[in-house]
Amino acid sequence: MAAAAPPLKDELDIVIPTIRNLDFLEMWRPFFQPYHLIIVQDGDPSKTIKVPDGFDYELYNRNDINRILGPKASCISFKDSACRCFGYMVSKKKYIFTIDDDCFVAKDPSGKQINALEQHIKNLLCPSTPLFFNTLYEPFRDGSDFVRGYPFSLREGVPTAVSHGLWLNIPDYDAPTQLVKPLERNTKYVDAVLTIPKGTLFPMCGMNLAFDRDLIGPAMYFGLMGDGQPIGRYDDMWAGWCTKVICDHLGLGVKTGLPYIWHSKASNPFVNLKKEYNGIFWQEEIIPFFQAATLSKDSTTVQKCYIELSKQVKEKLGKVDPYFVKLADAMETWIQAWDELNPPTKAK
Amino acid sequence: MRNPPTLLSLAIDSAVINFCRISDLSFVPEHILLELFVRTLKAGKLNEKILKLFIATGKEEILSVIESLNIQHILVPVLPTLIIKDDEVDIVIGALQSDLTSFMEAWRPMFSRFHLIIVKDPDLKEELKVPGGFNLNLYTKSDMDKVVDSSSSTISFSGYSCRYFGYLMSRKKYIISIDDDCIPAKDSKGELIDAVAQHITNLTTPATPFFFNTLYDPFSEGTDFVRGYPFSLRSGVECGLSCGLWLNLADYDAPTQALKPSARNSRYVDAVLTVPARTMLPLSGINIAFNNELVGPTLLPAFRLAKEGKFRWETVEDIWTGMCAKVVCDHLRLGVKSGLPYVWRQERGNAVESLKKEWEGVQLMEEVVPFFQSVRLSEAAVTAEDCIAEIAASVKEQLGRSNPMFARAAENMVEWIKLWKQVRSL
Numbered sequence: 001m002a003a004a005a006p007p008l009k010d011e012l013d014i015v016i017p018t019i020r021n022l023d024f025l026e027m028w029r030p031f032f033q034p035y036h037l038i039i040v041q042d043g044d045p046s047k048t049i050k051v052p053d054g055f056d057y058e059l060y061n062r063n064d065i066n067r068i069l070g071p072k073a074s075c076i077s078f079k080d081s082a083c084r085c086f087g088y089m090v091s092k093k094k095y096i097f098t099i100d101d102d103c104f105v106a107k108d109p110s111g112k113q114i115n116a117l118e119q120h121i122k123n124l125l126c127p128s129t130p131l132f133f134n135t136l137y138e139p140f141r142d143g144s145d146f147v148r149g150y151p152f153s154l155r156e157g158v159p160t161a162v163s164h165g166l167w168l169n170i171p172d173y174d175a176p177t178q179l180v181k182p183l184e185r186n187t188k189y190v191d192a193v194l195t196i197p198k199g200t201l202f203p204m205c206g207m208n209l210a211f212d213r214d215l216i217g218p219a220m221y222f223g224l225m226g227d228g229q230p231i232g233r234y235d236d237m238w239a240g241w242c243t244k245v246i247c248d249h250l251g252l253g254v255k256t257g258l259p260y261i262w263h264s265k266a267s268n269p270f271v272n273l274k275k276e277y278n279g280i281f282w283q284e285e286i287i288p289f290f291q292a293a294t295l296s297k298d299s300t301t302v303q304k305c306y307i308e309l310s311k312q313v314k315e316k317l318g319k320v321d322p323y324f325v326k327l328a329d330a331m332e333t334w335i336q337a338w339d340e341l342n343p344p345t346k347a348k
Numbered sequence: 349m350r351n352p353p354t355l356l357s358l359a360i361d362s363a364v365i366n367f368c369r370i371s372d373l374s375f376v377p378e379h380i381l382l383e384l385f386v387r388t389l390k391a392g393k394l395n396e397k398i399l400k401l402f403i404a405t406g407k408e409e410i411l412s413v414i415e416s417l418n419i420q421h422i423l424v425p426v427l428p429t430l431i432i433k434d435d436e437v438d439i440v441i442g443a444l445q446s447d448l449t450s451f452m453e454a455w456r457p458m459f460s461r462f463h464l465i466i467v468k469d470p471d472l473k474e475e476l477k478v479p480g481g482f483n484l485n486l487y488t489k490s491d492m493d494k495v496v497d498s499s500s501s502t503i504s505f506s507g508y509s510c511r512y513f514g515y516l517m518s519r520k521k522y523i524i525s526i527d528d529d530c531i532p533a534k535d536s537k538g539e540l541i542d543a544v545a546q547h548i549t550n551l552t553t554p555a556t557p558f559f560f561n562t563l564y565d566p567f568s569e570g571t572d573f574v575r576g577y578p579f580s581l582r583s584g585v586e587c588g589l590s591c592g593l594w595l596n597l598a599d600y601d602a603p604t605q606a607l608k609p610s611a612r613n614s615r616y617v618d619a620v621l622t623v624p625a626r627t628m629l630p631l632s633g634i635n636i637a638f639n640n641e642l643v644g645p646t647l648l649p650a651f652r653l654a655k656e657g658k659f660r661w662e663t664v665e666d667i668w669t670g671m672c673a674k675v676v677c678d679h680l681r682l683g684v685k686s687g688l689p690y691v692w693r694q695e696r697g698n699a700v701e702s703l704k705k706e707w708e709g710v711q712l713m714e715e716v717v718p719f720f721q722s723v724r725l726s727e728a729a730v731t732a733e734d735c736i737a738e739i740a741a742s743v744k745e746q747l748g749r750s751n752p753m754f755a756r757a758a759e760n761m762v763e764w765i766k767l768w769k770q771v772r773s774l
Contacts, residue, residue, distance in 0.1 A: 109536065131721075132627075132628050132629070132630075132717070133623050133624075133627050133628065133629035133630075133686070134629075134630075135591060135593060135599075135629060135630060135632065135686050136593070136598060136613065137617060143611070143613065143614060143615055144613070144615065145598070145600060145604050145608070145611065146600075146601075146604065147598065147599050147600060147601075147630050147632065148599050148600055148601040148604075148630060148632065148660065148661055148664075148667070149601070149630025149631070149632070149664065149666075149667035149670070149713070150601075150630050151713070151714055151717045152714060153714050153717075154717075164562065166562060166563070171563065171571070171572070171574070172574050172575050173572060173573075173574060173575055174574075174575040174576070174577075177572055177573065177575075181572065184570065184571075184572065185570075186563065186570070186571065187570060188570060188571065188618055188619075189618070190564060190617055190618050190619040191615055191616070191617050191618070192617045192619060196560055196624075197623075197624050197626075197627035198627075199624070199626050199627070200559070200560050200624035200625075200626075200627065201559055201560065202559070202560035202561075202562060203559075203560075203561075203562060203574050203575060203576025203577055204576070205562065205574070205575070205576075233575065234576070236576075237575070237576040240576070256560075256562050276575075280579065283576070283578050283579075284578055284579070284580050287559065287578045287581075
């Protein structure tokens, strides 16, 4: 019996930030084992995190990050899962899938286990349709298509840069919502993948996310969060807003919906409230900033877009709080570090 | 001589009659409780509240009797957040087939509470057959002729456009319209979907067009806004339009259906979502609802293919109307939702046959997309009528020059607004 080779086996890295342990990998073994893992160990570097046997991996702790990046390591957060973006930078593969260590395999309504990685790959490998909304959602899925009235000229779609998955069980709510609804669980399985239209922002959750590093990698900077920073739990949000603006500018697609994973751990809402507190107020300024952000025609690469964006952040959001000046500088540092670790390959 | 009733028996009888005064049964000895239960059942007085009282005692015998009799709790229906008065709704049906009996019977449980407007396709020669027991008004060609002078007007109510006459005549706040070849669908649990109730829920809960919520409709049961959704945008805006979907025969165009003749939509996607502002969508007239007070005049018959037919894939009139409606909603800061409810669309027609007809109009639709994506209305346009007038002027100026079909569409739009105001001033 010949089994098909796992798709993109040698072209995809799984990036996992962890501060506790990697026990959750046992459940994912059937789906993840063929792939290379990049573990980013947050917190105390002297602690040993055991990786279950049989996985092919590289592991980086804070000492490694400092050693590899030198002074530029300042842009990588400490004591926050935002440190995962170091994994994106150091990867050599085309695709990245990132998942949190409290996320397990979910089941679809028929009871079958969901191979989240496989679904993300499907999402990334087929086009997105950001320019016109298809009421039957993803037109390229089996059993679906473009509906009557969908312009024929737009049916080719654009390349997909990001695949944003969802979560059953503990929903990704902010602290105030968690406090009001501590028992709410997401039990609704929405059997859809859809492209987020151009010009529309969304809250990007980093728990279950995949992207094309070649197309959008440098935009996936998860910001300055955690220890020593006035804000936490907005790392993925920040990356998502920057990424969406850049994707819209460069004509790339962002999808959301399937696959679902099972989110098992409800974090402490009071701890979360402290971390998110500034973010809740700042996002009221941040959102209009991103909604109005435009990039120049000359910004034709992700790095150029990102640098241009960082300048706008410094200029406009710097007025809201000096944190954003620091963040804008970190955004620049990130791009410098990215380019250093990922030099453009010489033209053949 | 008959035995007189025992004191116990009298007490139990009295309890059965006075249950409304009883809030606790836990002090009652089990054997008496059982007798009380049986007596309540016999008297036909067991209801949800009383059942709960018995269950609350926690007495094993009672619980096992309840279980063995298979007495179940009544499921409380999910009510819409606003209570709609039935007389705020009109259900408008365009009759393209003469015998509406099976259609109306299939929808009777969902439709019978409401007032219906049935509009007969003016091209339909046969008499309409409509079953009784509905509160309805029927409009035919002769009614249309009284309102619209067909010799001078290019507005046509032929075919699928006949329903617009119904919209014109309606005075209700909410209008729901379903094609006459659709019947109620079943959800993933196998239960019949009340499309009317779902549309009403969509229209009466806020929409969120300015930021995408990854858990879709934040106002439905068991869900909410996710982390990172700005708080200032969480109250949402009013919903102007609710676009439902279709199982079985999806609303594909003729080439798509012809290429995949056996393709049937069997995927039930359990979501309603707001289509973001400034994003265009193909509005399908097969299963829609709208807030007549907010966007009524926007649902208009303006653009027709030269050889528009009697199958949905031979028309584009709703597509044109939909783009106008989306521009209007975006400008007036109203929401457009898409997703639930589903209806079951029955087999009809042959796509390959339809392909043989002319496709001139479909090509034209490609040209209008950039127009609708970029058209912007002035600050002065504060009602749907104002918006339509401005869009019509832009259509005439920008599109009308390249093709007389657009010029005619613009004229129809202007005339429709006049008609709309005229009919309402009577």
